[in-house]
Every structure is written in C-alpha cells, then in structure tokens.
C-alpha cells in the first residue's frame with residue numbers, strides 16, 4: 001500500500017510535472033499572449049532567436065522577466081517566484097535552439113512598396129527619415145513578431161499600443177477633433193489629428209470626449225495590397241533592426 005502510493009507519486013511527477021513541461025505551462029500562461037506559443041513572436045518579438053538583445057546572459061534574462069523593459073510594452077512579472085523565473089530562463093534559452101522559419105516575402109520589394117505606393121513614411125520614421133504621426137519603425141523587426149506586423153497592416157485597430165489610442169472630442173461650440181491622444185490629465189487632453197496638427201483641449205469645454213478602442217489613425221491596407229505584397233512588406237518590416 002505504502003509502496004503503491006510512492007510509485008503513483010513518482011509516475012505523476014514524471015508525467016505531468018516534469019520540469020520542461022512546467023516551464024512551458026508557465027510560459028503559456030504568462031508570456032504566450034504576447035510572444036506566441038513556442039515564443040515565435042506576436043505583440044512581443046520572437047524569442048526563438050540565437051541572440052537576445054536585452055539578455056546577454058541568464059542573469060540579464062531573469063531581470064528582464066522579473067522587471068520588464070522600461071519604456072516598452074514588456075511588463076514586469078512580480079507575481080512570479082524565483083523558481084518560476086529560473087524555469088522560464090531555461091525555457092527561453094531552449095527556444096533559441098529552434099531554427100527560425102524564414103518569412104515568405106521579399107524585403108527588397110517590401111522596401112520599394114514602403115517608400116513608393118504605400119507612402120508609409122508620411123507617418124512613420126525609419127532611421128531618422130519620415131513623419132512622426134505613427135510610431136518610429138527603425139527597430140520594429142526587433143520589437144514585434146511577424147504575425148503582429150501583418151495584423152498591423154491588415155487590421156491596425158486590433159494592435160494599437162496605449163500611446164496611440166484614438167479619441168474623439170466635440171467642443172461645446174460644435175467643433176469635432178479626431179486624433180491620437182498624446183497626453184491626458186484630469187483637466188486637459190492633448191490630441192494630434194490626422195494632419196499632424198496639435199490640439200490642447202480643456203475638458204470643461206467639451207461636450208463629447210471618448211476613447212475609440214479598436215480604432216487606429218492608420219487605415220487598413222488589407223484590400224489594396226495583394227497577399228504577396230503584404231508578405232513583402234512584412235519581410236521588410238521584420239528586417240528593420242538597426243537603432244537610428
């Protein structure tokens with residue numbers, strides 16, 4: 001009887017609770033929503049790469065996991081214990097041994113599209129060139145995964161980072177302002193409209209002020225680019241990896 005219980009426990013611990021399995025479960029619960037199952041990338045970058053820019057060694061990796069990365073969308077994970085963090089470090093390192101799948105598109109054609117018909121630089125900067133209405137894309141290939149990049153082009157409203165939330169304001173004298181919320185406190189809100197004009201509004205002077213979740217200042221390119229052109233553009237964006 002006693003022996004049977006011991007065997008059952010031994011079996012359970014090899015079946016369900018083997019270290020690799022547990023680490024994967026922790027990753028799936030806390031990290032996969034941004035980094036993808038298997039760490040292939042999404043709102044966060046792919047972790048299945050040979051070199052992690054913010055985590056040269058395991059100590060740095062543990063710190064990234066625990067504290068997040070300042071001024072980025074990588075959050076801290078203070079709810080995780082030291083043991084869980086250690087398991088995640090091992091798991092993330094194991095991902096780098098998986099060979100990355102090459103993207104289907106052609107980055108050179110994507111670049112031509114970006115600079116030409118796409119006119120993306122009206123709103124985006126790459127290596128110091130372009131507009132500042134949308135986020136700087138100089139290292140977007142390091143900060144986002146390919147799936148997220150594709151979604152940004154096809155359904156931009158689904159991938160809006162917090163600092164690009166759209167708002168709609170109507171003043172009491174009937175003026176309507178739509179744009180990106182640049183800043184907000186209890187009394188005022190600063191909005192940059194599609195034309196790049198800056199508006200500082202006193203909230204008491206507004207009859208309507210609403211956040212428009214799910215909407216982006218960027219339109220969808222899903223219908224005027226072919227599937228192959230989208231692949232090319234994603235390949236180009238994924239290749240942008242140099243700090244300006």
Ligand code: HEC
Nearest residue numbers: 030031034043044045052053054055065072073074077143
């Ligand atoms: C809310 C989304 C989100 C969640 C959840 C998240 N991350 Fe991240 N992570 C990001 C983003 C975005 C970056 C890229 C930051 C940058 O460099 O701009 C990042 C960066 C990283 C990096 C650095 C990559 C490099 O190239 O150096 C590591 C490592 C990492 N995350 C691991 C994790 C782990 C492990 C978890 C789970 C405990 C996790 N992340 C949870 C969004 C997320």
Ligand code: HEC
Nearest residue numbers: 118119120123133134135152156159160161164216217218
């Ligand atoms: C009218 C201005 C405008 C134009 C033109 C525009 N964008 Fe955007 N873009 C934005 C804004 C604003 C955001 C932030 C909100 C969001 O994520 O949808 C954004 C977000 C993005 C993101 C997500 C970046 C991140 O890190 O979350 C990518 C990638 C992107 N744009 C690529 C492109 C490409 C490629 C083109 C050209 C085909 C393009 N954009 C054209 C305004 C624009």
